[in-house]
Amino acid sequence: MSTSNLANPASELELAPLNPVSAKEKWTPFIILGPALITVGVVMIPFLISVYYSMTNYRLTRPDIDFVWFRNYARILSSSTFWNSVRVTFTYAFLAVSIETMLGIFIAFLLNTETLMAKIFKPFLLMPLMIAPLISTLIWRLMMSPGFGVLNYFLSFFGQRNFPWATSPDTAMFTVLLVEVWTFTPFIALLVLAGLKALPREPFEAALVDGSSKWFTLRNITFPLLTPYIAIAVIFRLIDSLRQFDIVFGMTKGGPGDTLMNFQVYGYTSTFMYMKPAEGLTYIIINWIIIYVISQYMVKYLNKIQSRIS
Amino acid sequence: MKQIRFTIIALLVLVFVVTACAPAAPAPAPAAEKPAAEAPAAEAPAAEAAPAGEFNWKAYEGETLNLLMVKHPFANTMEERLPQFKELTGIDVTLEYVPEETYFDKLTTVFAGQSDAYDAYMTGSYMVWQYSPAGYMEPLDAYLNDPSKTPADYDVDDIYPFLLKDMRWSGVDGEPTGGGSLYALPWGFHTSNLIYRKSILQECGVDVPKDLEELYAAGLKLKECKPDMIPLAVRGTRGWATIHPSVMSWFTSYGGKDFEMVDGKLQCALNKNPDAVAATELWGKIIREIAQPNYADYTWYDVANSFVQGQSVMFYDADIIGYFNREGSEFPDDWGLAPPPGKPGGDPTANEWIWAIGMNSFSKKKDAAWLWMVWSTSPEFVLDAAVNGLTVDPPRASTWDSKEWKDKIAPFTGYVDTWKAIEPYTKVYYTPQAGFFEATTEWSAALQEIHAGKSAQEALDAACKRIDEALE
Numbered sequence: 001m002s003t004s005n006l007a008n009p010a011s012e013l014e015l016a017p018l019n020p021v022s023a024k025e026k027w028t029p030f031i032i033l034g035p036a037l038i039t040v041g042v043v044m045i046p047f048l049i050s051v052y053y054s055m056t057n058y059r060l061t062r063p064d065i066d067f068v069w070f071r072n073y074a075r076i077l078s079s080s081t082f083w084n085s086v087r088v089t090f091t092y093a094f095l096a097v098s099i100e101t102m103l104g105i106f107i108a109f110l111l112n113t114e115t116l117m118a119k120i121f122k123p124f125l126l127m128p129l130m131i132a133p134l135i136s137t138l139i140w141r142l143m144m145s146p147g148f149g150v151l152n153y154f155l156s157f158f159g160q161r162n163f164p165w166a167t168s169p170d171t172a173m174f175t176v177l178l179v180e181v182w183t184f185t186p187f188i189a190l191l192v193l194a195g196l197k198a199l200p201r202e203p204f205e206a207a208l209v210d211g212s213s214k215w216f217t218l219r220n221i222t223f224p225l226l227t228p229y230i231a232i233a234v235i236f237r238l239i240d241s242l243r244q245f246d247i248v249f250g251m252t253k254g255g256p257g258d259t260l261m262n263f264q265v266y267g268y269t270s271t272f273m274y275m276k277p278a279e280g281l282t283y284i285i286i287n288w289i290i291i292y293v294i295s296q297y298m299v300k301y302l303n304k305i306q307s308r309i310s
Numbered sequence: 311m312k313q314i315r316f317t318i319i320a321l322l323v324l325v326f327v328v329t330a331c332a333p334a335a336p337a338p339a340p341a342a343e344k345p346a347a348e349a350p351a352a353e354a355p356a357a358e359a360a361p362a363g364e365f366n367w368k369a370y371e372g373e374t375l376n377l378l379m380v381k382h383p384f385a386n387t388m389e390e391r392l393p394q395f396k397e398l399t400g401i402d403v404t405l406e407y408v409p410e411e412t413y414f415d416k417l418t419t420v421f422a423g424q425s426d427a428y429d430a431y432m433t434g435s436y437m438v439w440q441y442s443p444a445g446y447m448e449p450l451d452a453y454l455n456d457p458s459k460t461p462a463d464y465d466v467d468d469i470y471p472f473l474l475k476d477m478r479w480s481g482v483d484g485e486p487t488g489g490g491s492l493y494a495l496p497w498g499f500h501t502s503n504l505i506y507r508k509s510i511l512q513e514c515g516v517d518v519p520k521d522l523e524e525l526y527a528a529g530l531k532l533k534e535c536k537p538d539m540i541p542l543a544v545r546g547t548r549g550w551a552t553i554h555p556s557v558m559s560w561f562t563s564y565g566g567k568d569f570e571m572v573d574g575k576l577q578c579a580l581n582k583n584p585d586a587v588a589a590t591e592l593w594g595k596i597i598r599e600i601a602q603p604n605y606a607d608y609t610w611y612d613v614a615n616s617f618v619q620g621q622s623v624m625f626y627d628a629d630i631i632g633y634f635n636r637e638g639s640e641f642p643d644d645w646g647l648a649p650p651p652g653k654p655g656g657d658p659t660a661n662e663w664i665w666a667i668g669m670n671s672f673s674k675k676k677d678a679a680w681l682w683m684v685w686s687t688s689p690e691f692v693l694d695a696a697v698n699g700l701t702v703d704p705p706r707a708s709t710w711d712s713k714e715w716k717d718k719i720a721p722f723t724g725y726v727d728t729w730k731a732i733e734p735y736t737k738v739y740y741t742p743q744a745g746f747f748e749a750t751t752e753w754s755a756a757l758q759e760i761h762a763g764k765s766a767q768e769a770l771d772a773a774c775k776r777i778d779e780a781l782e
C-alpha cells in the first residue's frame with residue numbers, strides 16, 4: 001500500500017464519480033423546460049396586468065387611471081351582487097360535477113364491454129366535446145324555443161306545454177346544467193374508461209379465484225383503483241365549472257334577473273358591457289383565487305389517494 | 311430512461327401550461343389621451359388637394375377607408391350604393407360587419423386600444439355618452455362648418471333638429487343633450503310604436519289600444535279569441551336594448567324618470583314615482599299574461615320574426631321593424647301602426663333611437679372619412695336610401711315631404727299619421743350619463759324579476775340599489 005494514500009486518504013478517495021454528468025446532460029432539462037418556462041412567463045404578463053388593473057379605477061370611457069389599492073375588492077366583497085355570484089358559481093359547480101361524475105362513471109362502465117352497442121356508441125361519445133360549448137348552447141336554445149323547438153313538442157305528449165326552460169328563475173339553473181352535463185359528461189366518461197382499461201388484471205383474477213361477488217369486487221377493488229382517474233376528472237371539471245362562462249352567457253347572459261350571474265359573467269358584463277375593466281377583472285381575480293385554493297386541496301387529496309393505492 | 315422521463319414530463323408541462331392557462335391577451339391600451347384639438351389633423355390628400363375654400367369630392371382620390379358596421383339594413387343599403395361613392399370620390403371603402411348584440415363590445419375594444427383600424431363606424435345616440443368623454447369620437451363641428459370640407463348643398467338644417475340635438479353632448483353626467491360638440495351624424499332613427507295585425511284585431515272585435523290599460527285588456531281578449539297566437543311580442547333579454555323600444559316610452563308617459571339630481575349627484579329614480587311604479591306593475595302583468603311565454607329570450611330579431619311568421623298579433627317595438635318586414639311578409643296589407651301606448655290620456659312620449667355615423671378620433675384619414683359621412687347623409691342619398699333602400703326613418707325633413715317617400719309609405723296603415731302624432735314628443739328621454747348601459751341592463755334584469763313574480767316596487771328598489779352602488 002502506498003504511504004501517500006495514508007497521508008492523503010481524502011485525495012485518494014476522491015474517485016471519479018461513477019456516473020459523470022456531461023454538459024449535455026446538465027443542460028438538457030433546462031433546454032427542454034425552457035420553452036415551457038418562457039410560455040409561463042409570457043402568459044403571466046396579462047395575468048399580472050389584470051391584477052394591476054383590478055387595483056385601479058380603469059374605465060374604458062375614462063382616459064385617466066388611478067391606483068386605488070384594494071378598494072375594488074372591498075367594494076365588491078361587501079356588495080349584494082358578490083354573494084349572489086358566490087351562490088350561483090358554487091351551486092352550478094357542485095351540481096354539474098356531481099351529476100357529470102355519476103353519469104360519466106356509469107357510461108364508462110357500460111362502454112367497458114365488448115358488445116356491439118358499446119362499439120357503436122364509443123365514437124359518438126366524443127361528439128358533444130367536439131362542439132364549442134357556445135355552439136352547443138345555441139343549438140339547445142333553438143331546441144327549447146316554445147315557438148318551433150322540438151323539446152317542447154315532445155314534452156307536450158306528456159301534458160307539459162310551454163315549459164319555460166331558461167326564461168324562468170325556477171328552471172334556468174336546471175336548463176344550463178342540462179347543457180353542461182350533455183357537453184362535458186363524455187369527458188369524465190372518457191377518463192374513467194381509460195382508467196378501467198388501464199387497471200391491472202391480477203387483483204380481479206385473485207378476487208375471482210377467491211370467489212368474491214361482483215359487488216364486492218366493484219366496491220373493494222374496482223373503485224379504489226379507479227379513484228385516481230375519477231379524482232383527476234373531477235379536478236378538471238371542477239376548475240372548469242367554477243369558471244363557466246360560455247353556456248351561461250350564451251343561454252341567458254346571466255338572467256333572468258340575477259339568477260345565473262356567476263363570477264365569469266359578472267366579469268365579462270362589467271368589462272365589456274359596462275366598460276369597467278377594473279371591476280370586471282376584480283371579479284375574475286377573486287374567481288381565480290377561489291379556484292386556486294380549491295384545486296390545491298384537490299391535488300393534495302389526489303396525492304394522498306395515489307400514495308394509499310401504491 | 312431518465313432522459314425519456316424528463317422529456318415526457320417536460321412535454322406534459324408544456325401541454326398543461328398551454329391548455330390550462332388563458333391565452334395571452336394583447337397588452338391593454340394605456341390611458342386614452344384626449345385628442346390634441348378639436349380641429350382635424352391635417353392630411354396629405356392622395357391626388358388633388360382641395361384649394362382653400364373650395365370643396366372637392368375628388369380631394370382624396372385613391373384613399374381607402376375602413377368602416378365598422380352593424381349587421382343592419384342601413385349598412386346593407388349603403389353598401390349597395392358604394393360604387394356611386396367610388397365614382398364620385400375615387401375612394402375605396404372596405405366594410406366589416408358585426409352582429410348588433412356584440413357590436414358595441416367590439417367598438418369599445420377598438421377604441422380602448424386606440425386603434426386606427428376603422429375610420430368611421432355606426433353608432434347609436436346613447437353611445438355618445440360613453441365614448442365622447444374619453445375622446446374616442448371626433449367632434450364634427452369643425453368639419454361641418456368648413457366649406458372646403460362640406461359641400462354647399464349639404465343643407466344641415468334639413469336634418470331634423472331634435473336628431474342633431476341628441477348627437478350633441480357636453481360630456482357632463484346629468485346634463486341634457488344639445489350642448490357641447492356634435493359627435494355623429496344621424497343616419498336613420500326609429501321611434502317606439504305599436505304594430506298590429508289589422509284583420510285579427512277586427513276578427514276578435516278589439517280596438518287598437520291607445521294606452522297601457524287598453525293594451526292589457528286587448529291582449530286578454532286576443533288570448534281568448536286566438537289561443538294559438540301570442541297577443542303581444544316585446545323584447546325581454548337582460549340588456550340595455552330591452553328598455554328603449556317600449557319601456558322608456560310608457561314609463562316616461564307616467565312621469566317616470568331614470569335618474570334625478572340629488573345634492574349634485576345623480577341618483578336612480580326608477581322607484582320614486584308612484585305612478586310609474588304602478589305602471590311597471592301593470593307592465594309586469596302584460597309580460598306575464600299576454601306577451602310571449604319565453605319573455606326573457608326575445609331580442610328585436612325574435613320580436614320581428616314572431617310577427618312575420620304569424621305567431622304574434624301585436625308587437626311594441628321600433629316602427630322600422632314594421633317597415634323592414636312588411637313587404638316581404640305573407641300579409642303586407644295587414645300591418646297597422648299606432649302611437650306607443652302609455653298613460654291613459656297622456657302624451658305619446660315616444661323614446662327614440664338614432665343610428666348615426668361617427669368618426670374615429672384615432673383615424674389617420676379623417677378628411678376622407680368625412681367625405682363618406684357627408685355623402686351618406688346628403689339629401690340625395692337619404693332620399694334614395696329611404697325610397698329604394700331600407701334606411702328609415704329618414705332623418706331629413708325634405709325626404710318626409712317628398713312625393714316619392716310619401717308614396718312609398720302610404721300602403722303602411724298609420725305610419726305617416728303616427729309620425730305626425732308623435733313627432734312633437736319624440737326625443738331621447740334618458741338622462742345622459744356614462745353608466746347608461748349598466749343602469750338599463752339592471753332595469754331589464756328587474757323586469758325579468760317582475761316577470762317571474764316579484765313586485766315592481768321591490769324589483770325596482772333592488773335595481774336602484776345596484777345602480778347607485780355602481781354609480782359610486
